[in-house]
Amino acid sequence: MNRILLIAQREFMAYARTVGFWLSLLAFPMFAVLGGALPILMQTSQPVRQVVLIEEGPAASGLAAAVRDSFARDRERRLENRREAQEAAEKAAGSAGGTAASEALNRISGPTMQFVDVPSDLATTPSGEPREALARRYLGDEVPEAQQLDAVVFLTRGEEAPSARVWTRRATDDAVEDVVRAALRDAHRRDVFQTAGIDPTVVSEMEKFRPEITALSPQSASGGEVSFRDRLPGIVGLASGFLLWSLVITGASILLNSVMEEKSNKILEVLLSSASSTEMMTGKVLGVAMLTGTVMLVWGGIGAFGLLTTFPQTAVDIGSVLLDGGLIFYFLAYAVGGYLMYAVLFAAIGAFCETPRDAQTLMGPIMMILVVPILVMQMALQTPDAAIVRILSWVPFFTPFLMSARAPSEPPMFEIIGTMVGMFAFALLMIWLAGRAFRAGALSDVKLSWKSFASAMLGRS
Amino acid sequence: MTAALTLESVSKRYGDFQAVRDLSFQVEKGQICGFLGPNGAGKTSTLRMILGLQPATTGRIEILGADDGRKVRDRIGFLPEERGLYKKMTPIDAIAFFGALKGLPQAEGRKRARDLLEQQGLGAARNKKMKELSKGMAQKVQLIASVVHRPEFVILDEPFSGLDPVNQQGLEAMIRGLAADGATVLFSTHVMQHAERLCDKVVLLARGRKAFEGTVTEARATSPRLLELEGEISTAAVAALPGVSAVEHTGGDEVGVRILKATLAPGAGGQEALKAAFLGGLDVRRFELREPSLHDAFIGLTGDHPDQDTSTKALEAAQ
Incomplete structure (x- = not known):
């Protein structure tokens, strides 16, 4: 028995005496915390993008408002999800946990972009190459920082469907592109329904609909609703x-x-x-x-x-x-x-x-x-x-x-x-x-x- | 005297390979016994069987009164052929750890470790990590680790390999010290000079079989004495001298001054041959009677050279 304990002790100490062991011991919880905090950090560290929407031609009228509305609706949906998550957290973890979860969610669900007025020179420059060149200028460092933009969106409406040209400061940033794509898809769907004679308020109501689902099981603690x-x-x-x-x-x-x-x-x-x-x-x-x-x-x-x-x-x-x-x-x-x-x-x-x-x-x-x-x-x-x-x-x-x-x-x-x-x-x-x-x-x-x-x-x- | 170790008709087989055949010998208490043979002769297999690390295929082994080395492992010290210690341990920790495994209290182990390291000139290195020590130093530490619990029987497998001449001398002194303290020492080697200097008894092993068991003097006696003659002499004239059984030309010119090695017949002395050479008017300028070495005895007894590798691996590699 003594030999077994001696060998066990040596085996334990051989690792426990190393710095690497203690580092890896603490690294896992540290990375777990970091892993949880990373999305929050990434989200909070993101700048709020300054975005300009420009409708090109009378046919594009209303598309800028559609993009703004779509973005606002999406944000409202996120806030609703946040409220639900907060309630669930409060239910599961008490008020302290609910507050912590709420704080974390607040950070994640903050706005990612802001629609600003079109600079007057950009608004008055006729569409085409000169306007595109001016848009490029606003996306670069040639203009003062306060006037710099993160994205310029040119909205057009062709015979078939609306479309957009999205200029962004960074080629890798597709956040604005996603918002515009979703908004134009909604706008087009509404147009199609309207053409088919369906009332826009009906479409809007349908889009807002979120079903209430209650999970039930006889095996749950209450014998009914599953918590x-x-x-x-x-x-x-x-x-x-x-x-x-x-x-x-x-x-x-x-x-x-x-x-x-x-x-x-x-x-x-x-x-x-x-x-x-x-x-x-x-x-x-x-x-x-x-x-x-x-x-x-x-x-x-x-x-x-x-x-x-x-x-x-x-x-x-x-x-x-x-x-x-x-x-x-x-x-x-x-x-x-x-x-x-x-x-x-x-x-x-x-x-x-x-x-x-x-x-x-x-x-x-x-x-x-x-x-x-x-x-x-x-x-x-x-x-x-x-x-x-x-x-x-x-x-x-x-x-x-x-x-x-x-x-x-x-x-x-x-x-x-x-x-x-x-x-x-x-x-x-x-x-x-x-x-x-x-x-x-x-x-x-x-x-x-x-x-x-x-x-x-x-x-x- | 009482036998500390007895092997009776011990054999070891690995699959189709017979490593040890029908081996029997005894080592008395307090003796230093050399277990000699070339690489692959079956020495390590025999030592492992003695320790109980491997079972014998057939035969009986008794060590310190036990029929299995594992039953008396605390009374045995062992230095394996392939040496190694935990690289991140200090000598003092390593010695105390291996001593503790043999039942020595840790505190006493550390105290003895300090003393033994000091004696071996390793006092300054006692708290260094093993990986920082030279090969010779590490080997000394391992030897100390194998005897720190003051075993009654010490088994050393090729203890001199890898040591420089100074450390070899130190190790010889250490082995003599162990025997002086009453321990029985069995060590394997293929270097005959160490055995000649140290052993009370030798067991010669060749191709798994015992070729000889006895004292060094007895081993030498199995080999003929040699006469070395130098001068303007012919092979035929030397061959005609009394007691000479064979002559070999070993140096010098074919004509003129030559060096000849004459093998004497068993029991023949060199004096009669010397007398006959002078009486016969042979031009002998140098005459030397050489006693056979253990090395000569080994070759005579086994037909093998002790430095050659007779293992199957070596044979396969040669093919």
């Missing part, structure tokens, strides 16, 4: 499945690299003369588990703190979902089983390899198999009892991830117990087989292949 709280367990399950997948793969990969490093540095043989292969593997698996456990605790702590600060009600709901029926213990059991299976397998592979390239022969197919639960987990969110999800849950390599995703939907008890027993039985088999392969690999110079690995596992080497 965010009812959907939360599924989301938590899916998130747990993904988190588990990434932690298991990260942990197993750390182990693979650690064993490879020991193999290439010729340390494995010395270690094997001081401890049994089982003690070595157990110690290393435990050490990396402590490492991933630390990562999980830190990330969990930061996440819980962030959630409690911004969405306290959601934090409480997630807490109750995890504790209801001991769901968190299921997750922990799946985490242990999943980690054991993959960690010992990766450690055994590492014992044959000195470089990542050596490991590629076996790691490629294994990683391809590991994509399967990622795809199926998403299906498990909506239809946790789909036949394919249920069948694949019995495959020990997939059990931890799929059952984590399914656990909140309360699958039949025989499936929970059966898959868990199967997973742990398979994990024990893996430990035994991988232990043999690990010992053989540690002392072997044989190039890693499926054949050599299988021979080592079966004790034929």
Whole structure:
């Protein structure tokens, strides 16, 4: 036992003492926050574009107003969405969360452009090349900054439909182009309906219509209307499945690299003369588990703190979902089983390899198999009892991830117990087989292949 | 004396390749035993079987009274042929860690590590990272790590390889020190001079089989003594001297002054041949009686050269 703890301690300290470990530990939450804040930052950092609309000829009359109206309607729609999002946030997270969400939404839904009066010289210059040249001037740096424009839109109406030429300061900026395109499409539709004898107010009413939909389910907490709280367990399950997948793969990969490093540095043989292969593997698996456990605790702590600060009600709901029926213990059991299976397998592979390239022969197919639960987990969110999800849950390599995703939907008890027993039985088999392969690999110079690995596992080497 | 190690009819097979065949020998407690043979002779496989790292295909091994090296691993110190330590660890941490794996308390391990590093002239490097040390220094650290727990049995696989002559001398002194402290030392090498200087006993291995077991003197005695003669002498005249069984022309001119190497028959001394040479009026300007070296004994006993690689890998590469 003492040797196992010593090896585990060394394994943990080898990583925990590095600056890189702490940087990557804090980098994830930092990037998560940054990822959330990035759209807000991008939106708020955008300048409000100064746009001029010029109707060319009497036929184009009304198109500028149509563009302004379309832009105003679009903005109104966004504000309406914002109000709804704020209400949902308040419902889910209490007033503090609602305020935070509102502030964030306010920043995102600010105006992106402003329609300004046409400069007098641009208005009076006859259309054609001289006017285009003048428009180009207003978009460049030749005029004083206060007079500079971001876009000049020439609106025309041909025999068939309205059209526009949109001059912009930056060739890559298509925001104005999008607004004008949507506005002209609306204007044209209205023209077409009007020509067909349909009252414009009817068209306008139709465009404003937004259906009220209420989701209902007998499985909801109220027995009727489905709330965010009812959907939360599924989301938590899916998130747990993904988190588990990434932690298991990260942990197993750390182990693979650690064993490879020991193999290439010729340390494995010395270690094997001081401890049994089982003690070595157990110690290393435990050490990396402590490492991933630390990562999980830190990330969990930061996440819980962030959630409690911004969405306290959601934090409480997630807490109750995890504790209801001991769901968190299921997750922990799946985490242990999943980690054991993959960690010992990766450690055994590492014992044959000195470089990542050596490991590629076996790691490629294994990683391809590991994509399967990622795809199926998403299906498990909506239809946790789909036949394919249920069948694949019995495959020990997939059990931890799929059952984590399914656990909140309360699958039949025989499936929970059966898959868990199967997973742990398979994990024990893996430990035994991988232990043999690990010992053989540690002392072997044989190039890693499926054949050599299988021979080592079966004790034929 | 009591046997610290006994091998009885031990064989090891890897697939179709027979690495060790029917090997039996004993090492008494407190002895320094050289396990000699060219690369690929089966030395490392045997040492791994002794340690319990690999099972023997057939045969019996007993070490320190146990039938499996793993049962007494805390009483054994091992330096593998391919050496390596954690590159980011300091010597003192590495020695204490490996000592702790052998049951030595960490604090005591660190204390002994400091003392041993000091003794080996590595006191200044004790807190440097392993990757900053030279190969010779790192090798010394690893040797210290393998004996810091004061093992009763020390197994060293090619301990001299990669060391410069000064460090080789230091290592020889260290091995003698271990034996003086009561440890049994078994070390493998293909460099016979180290074994000649150090060993109470040698076991010669060739192509997986034991070719000889005994003291260095006994090993040498298996090889004929040699006479080296220089002068204006003919091969036929030397061949006619009493006790000479074979003559080889090794230097000088075909006519005039020549150097001839005469092999003496078993049991024959050089004096009779010298006397006969003077009585016969041979023009002998230099006469030297050479005792056979362990190297000569090895070649005589095995037909192999100790520096050659007899492993299957080498044979395959040669083909």
